[in-house]
Amino acid sequence: MALTAVVRIPTRALLRPWARLRDSALGWMEPVGGVEVSTQRFGSQRVLVEPASAAGVAVMTFKNPPVNSLSLELLTELVINLEKLENDKTFRGVVLTSDCPGIFSAGLDLTEICGRNPAHYAEYWKAVQEMWLRLYLSNLMLVAAINGACPAGGCLMSLTCDYRVMADNPKYAIGLNETLLGIVAPFWFKDTLVNTIGHRASERALQLGLLFPPTEALQVGMVDRLVPEDQVQSTALSVLAQWMAIPDHARQLTKNMMRKPTADGLLKKRDEDIQNFVSFISRDSIQKSLQMYLAKLRQKKG
Numbered sequence: 001m002a003l004t005a006v007v008r009i010p011t012r013a014l015l016r017p018w019a020r021l022r023d024s025a026l027g028w029m030e031p032v033g034g035v036e037v038s039t040q041r042f043g044s045q046r047v048l049v050e051p052a053s054a055a056g057v058a059v060m061t062f063k064n065p066p067v068n069s070l071s072l073e074l075l076t077e078l079v080i081n082l083e084k085l086e087n088d089k090t091f092r093g094v095v096l097t098s099d100c101p102g103i104f105s106a107g108l109d110l111t112e113i114c115g116r117n118p119a120h121y122a123e124y125w126k127a128v129q130e131m132w133l134r135l136y137l138s139n140l141m142l143v144a145a146i147n148g149a150c151p152a153g154g155c156l157m158s159l160t161c162d163y164r165v166m167a168d169n170p171k172y173a174i175g176l177n178e179t180l181l182g183i184v185a186p187f188w189f190k191d192t193l194v195n196t197i198g199h200r201a202s203e204r205a206l207q208l209g210l211l212f213p214p215t216e217a218l219q220v221g222m223v224d225r226l227v228p229e230d231q232v233q234s235t236a237l238s239v240l241a242q243w244m245a246i247p248d249h250a251r252q253l254t255k256n257m258m259r260k261p262t263a264d265g266l267l268k269k270r271d272e273d274i275q276n277f278v279s280f281i282s283r284d285s286i287q288k289s290l291q292m293y294l295a296k297l298r299q300k301k302g
């Protein structure tokens, strides 16, 4: 891929993302008798975090209607809240789920990668990388409760989790459908998929931009379990309860051993990956494809 666009990559926002957001996570930690304890509910505007009834477990719910697209704000809030959970040693496991009926996440926010300037593309892509790195290398046990459609970036987010429970509803589908938009899933999207379903299945799925209905997703290994829609979250919580029986230290070292080489692939060339993305996404032909895809989505209603 040609590296033509050279852009300044703003680091301010993503090195300290909380500096640019009004942190609405009031009540996250309150000093009680000199000891900090977690309060009932925290999170931020687009990412709700609630302790589950089981000790050590939280539910992180994405609330970015209508489709939980991964806007810069949602990505930033996700990273902030994950970091808070990581730092609060009372939490060992997190269920990731959605508040948007019938949609886990529509993936990257197309309005962030269409019709903007190179500096914005760079800032946005850095946020996407950050989301992936933080989730993929998280010391917490992460279980995705996939309660709706889960294309592209939404699928990537679920693939960073340690386990995926999906609603058994044939209306929903999951997969990396980038080629259908005329774009290419980057190598670290590909690596995450290969690590989950293997090389041959990934090659086919990525080239064809396959969106798998739940039964096929289970067969190919993209999700681990299908349950009726109203049991997705409770099943995710009971899976976490089983994982909690494993000593954290041994599990965390094992997870790191399995995942670090893949994450290093991106860590070693983050800036190059951003430059690649910016030069690819800025092409007229790519922008035209994205505009047509967005227009088709918007026309669906009309």
Ligand SMILES: CC/C=C\CCC/C=C/C(=O)SCCNC(=O)CCNC(=O)[C@H](O)C(C)(C)COP(=O)(O)OP(=O)(O)OC[C@H]1O[C@@H](n2cnc3c(N)ncnc32)[C@H](O)[C@@H]1OP(=O)(O)O
Pocket (backbone or CB within 6 Å): 066, 067, 069, 103, 105, 106, 107, 108, 109, 110, 111, 149, 151, 152, 153, 154, 177, 178, 181, 183, 184, 185, 186, 276, 277, 280, 281, 294, 297, 298, 299, 300, 301
């Ligand atoms: C070098 C590397 C280069 C590039 C790598 C880039 C990698 C990209 C990864 C991505 O994630 S790209 C995004 C891919 N996502 C999709 O293809 C999903 C598109 N959306 C849908 O298929 C559907 O919206 C749905 C999620 C199945 C939900 O369907 P539903 O019928 O319930 O809603 P509707 O389609 O009417 O949408 C409502 C509303 O939301 C807007 N929308 C939908 N998806 C997105 C999105 N990803 N980003 C921004 N906006 C989105 C849609 O246009 C509607 O808007 P409107 O109300 O204004 O009409």
